[in-house]
Amino acid sequence: MPPQGRRGSLRxxxxxAPQLQVRTLADGAAELTLSGEWTLGALAPRIGTLVRALNxxxxxxxxxxxxxxxxxxxxxxxxxxxxxxxxxxxxLLSASAEQLRIFERIAAADRQRAFVSPPSSPFEWLMNIxxxxxxxxxxxxxxxxxxxxxxxxxxxxxxxxxxxxxxEIFANIYKxxxxxxxxxxxxxxxxxxxxxxxxxxxxxxxxxxxxxVNILGLGIIxxxxxxLVAVLVAGRSGSAMTAQLGVMRVTEETxxxxxxxxxxxxxxxxxxxxxxxLTMPLLVLWTTAIALVGGMVSAQLxxxxxxxxxxxxxxxxxxxxxLWIGLVKGCVxxxxxxxxxxxxxxxxxPNTESLSANTTSSVVIAITAVILVDAIFAIATxxxxxxx
Amino acid sequence: xxxxxxxxxxxxxGEVLVHRGVNLELERGDVMALVGGSGSGxxxxxxxxxxxxxxxxxxxxxxxxxxxxxxxxxxxxxxxRFGVLFQHGALFSAFNVFDNIAFPLRxxxxxxxxxxxxxxxxxxxxxxxxPRHARLMPAELSGGMVKRVALARALALExxxxxxxxxxxxxxxxxxxxxxxxxxxxxxxxDLTVLFVSHDLDTVAALATRVAVLAEQRILAxxxxxxxxxxxHPFIRNFFFSERGRRALPTPT
Numbered sequence: 227m228p229p230q231g232r233r234g235s236l237r238x239x240x241x242x243a244p245q246l247q248v249r250t251l252a253d254g255a256a257e258l259t260l261s262g263e264w265t266l267g268a269l270a271p272r273i274g275t276l277v278r279a280l281n282x283x284x285x286x287x288x289x290x291x292x293x294x295x296x297x298x299x300x301x302x303x304x305x306x307x308x309x310x311x312x313x314x315x316x317x318l319l320s321a322s323a324e325q326l327r328i329f330e331r332i333a334a335a336d337r338q339r340a341f342v343s344p345p346s347s348p349f350e351w352l353m354n355i356x357x358x359x360x361x362x363x364x365x366x367x368x369x370x371x372x373x374x375x376x377x378x379x380x381x382x383x384x385x386x387x388x389x390x391x392x393x394e395i396f397a398n399i400y401k402x403x404x405x406x407x408x409x410x411x412x413x414x415x416x417x418x419x420x421x422x423x424x425x426x427x428x429x430x431x432x433x434x435x436x437x438x439v440n441i442l443g444l445g446i447i448x449x450x451x452x453x454l455v456a457v458l459v460a461g462r463s464g465s466a467m468t469a470q471l472g473v474m475r476v477t478e479e480t481x482x483x484x485x486x487x488x489x490x491x492x493x494x495x496x497x498x499x500x501x502x503x504l505t506m507p508l509l510v511l512w513t514t515a516i517a518l519v520g521g522m523v524s525a526q527l528x529x530x531x532x533x534x535x536x537x538x539x540x541x542x543x544x545x546x547x548x549l550w551i552g553l554v555k556g557c558v559x560x561x562x563x564x565x566x567x568x569x570x571x572x573x574x575x576p577n578t579e580s581l582s583a584n585t586t587s588s589v590v591i592a593i594t595a596v597i598l599v600d601a602i603f604a605i606a607t608x609x610x611x612x613x614x
Numbered sequence: 615x616x617x618x619x620x621x622x623x624x625x626x627x628g629e630v631l632v633h634r635g636v637n638l639e640l641e642r643g644d645v646m647a648l649v650g651g652s653g654s655g656x657x658x659x660x661x662x663x664x665x666x667x668x669x670x671x672x673x674x675x676x677x678x679x680x681x682x683x684x685x686x687x688x689x690x691x692x693x694x695r696f697g698v699l700f701q702h703g704a705l706f707s708a709f710n711v712f713d714n715i716a717f718p719l720r721x722x723x724x725x726x727x728x729x730x731x732x733x734x735x736x737x738x739x740x741x742x743x744x745p746r747h748a749r750l751m752p753a754e755l756s757g758g759m760v761k762r763v764a765l766a767r768a769l770a771l772e773x774x775x776x777x778x779x780x781x782x783x784x785x786x787x788x789x790x791x792x793x794x795x796x797x798x799x800x801x802x803x804x805d806l807t808v809l810f811v812s813h814d815l816d817t818v819a820a821l822a823t824r825v826a827v828l829a830e831q832r833i834l835a836x837x838x839x840x841x842x843x844x845x846x847h848p849f850i851r852n853f854f855f856s857e858r859g860r861r862a863l864p865t866p867t
Contacts, residue, residue, distance in 0.1 A: 576753045
């Protein structure tokens with residue numbers, strides 16, 4: 227008798243490969259003798275050939291199957307045979323009681339299988355459209371809900387100024403404002419150089435070198451500075467806010483806050499919105515200044531416009547209203563970015579997929595919203611601050 | 615051959631020396647409980663056996679081989695021979711139950727989809743879940759079901775050794791009992807060697823054939839429940855002979 231234990235002590239030392247021997251008997255029936263290790267580890271390297279060999283016997287029911295030589299069999303090996311047999315025990319089978327128990331277990335699992343997947347409806351496309359529309363409406367409602375809460379919170383804080391979450395606001399100002407200064411400065415400086423360089427080449431063709439100051443001043447202060455900072459902050463702080471709120475949702479921290487009677491919109495969302503509303507104009511100012519310096523350097527190198535002349539001319543050709551427009555835009559963009567980030571952060575469901583999807587949406591929607599708001603600003607302020 | 619052998623293991627977590635000269639051996643067929651107080655380094659020891667952390671000092675051999683070194687294929691091959699059940703299940707939250715259990719099987723890259731499907735359904739039935747549970751996402755499962763799915767995933771590659779970190783933590787007594795019964799049944803049926811960490815005396819008493827006590831940075835005692843309880847040490851008195859302990863022990867001494 228071959229060893230019958232499921233795990234012979236030899237297993238690790240030498241794993242005899244699973245084998246299938248076929249002998250055709252006098253009456254034309256086939257006798258299949260299985261031997262070796264029919265375990266996942268031993269089967270994996272040669273499973274393709276074994277499955278093919280097993281499937282070469284179209285009549286498993288009329289063949290003789292001898293499993294007694296199998297040293298070890300686990301559910302993978304048993305499942306392989308079970309599938310070759312057409313999900314039933316062949317009538318001519320010799321196997322040990324232990325092996326039969328494994329097959330019985332598989333048969334029991336098979337009996338449970340009543341796996342009905344619901345039929346797909348012919349109107350699935352319509353359902354998808356409706357589903358999408360409903361989801362969009364829900365998004366808008368949720369966003370409105372968040373806005374309303376923040377308004378109520380603000381009203382409450384006006385009456386109870388002692389409860390203003392100062393620490394959180396300051397922490398957020400530091401995280402999303404101070405820590406953002408290097409990267410916005412670098413990007414601003416480079417953009418200033420590029421804009422100045424490209425404009426200078428065109429202007430020189432027309433002999434209109436001096437107008438570089440008008441173009442840079444107006445373009446950067448009124449338009450590019452605020453939008454640039456908003457895009458950077460959406461990518462940098464907005465995504466961080468969404469991820470933070472999202473993880474707090476996953477770990478039930480937001481629920482813990484609510485259970486302690488702390489309003490999560492007041493403690494988590496409001497500080498972020500306030501912090502960005504305060505820091506964004508400052509970041510805009512900072513980035514705009516550095517971008518102008520970059521433009522100035524490039525103008526001096528390319529067009530020989532001295533720094534002093536640039537400084538002198540700038541306030542004369544760019545009305546100061548443009549600076550105010552830029553700062554107000556910065557403030558509004560900051561509020562938009564923070565609101566969108568928090569909205570998506572609070573929508574995260576407790577799984578990794580949802581976290582990544584919401585973080586992506588947060589950044590994309592925030593940038594899109596910023597551009598939209600910018601367009602509205604452009605139309606609303608078209609009479610203000612134009613030099614001519 | 616010893617399934618797991620730990621020799622002179624010392625572990626330092628930051629500033630704290632957690633283990634100093636730990637020796638432990640696990641024989642084939644053992645169901646060993648590793649008990650110890652909170653912060654005694656049970657989970658740290660388990661993580662090193664699993665290979666998540668290389669031992670600082672000393673040696674750990676699983677199936678007679680060290681876990682680290684010798685190339686990726688050797689390490690992966692060795693790791694496939696044991697299954698791990700993490701304390702909180704550690705199911706992949708982006709996959710549904712089916713894909714979670716299928717994941718290690720698909721990673722082998724040799725099994726066809728039909729066979730993987732049948733094997734997953736078999737594992738699901740083995741942990742007493744229904745086929746319709748296969749489509750649920752981990753977030754939709756109760757605590758007991760998470761443990762069962764995680765157990766099915768740990769068993770997917772037909773391991774010889776099963777490592778469990780707090781298998782019954784967070785389950786109510788009823789669920790905990792039935793989970794222990796399931797582990798014991800599967801352990802016998804699949805001829806598994808089991809090492810589990812627990813500080814629930816009921817679980818230890820119901821499951822373990824041998825108990826190892828980890829305290830004072832080393833293994834204080836190893837043996838059957840009766841042998842270990844003979845050992846006179848404040849931790850053992852506290853752990854096994856508290857009011858709660860007396861209730862769980864089968865024969866009060």
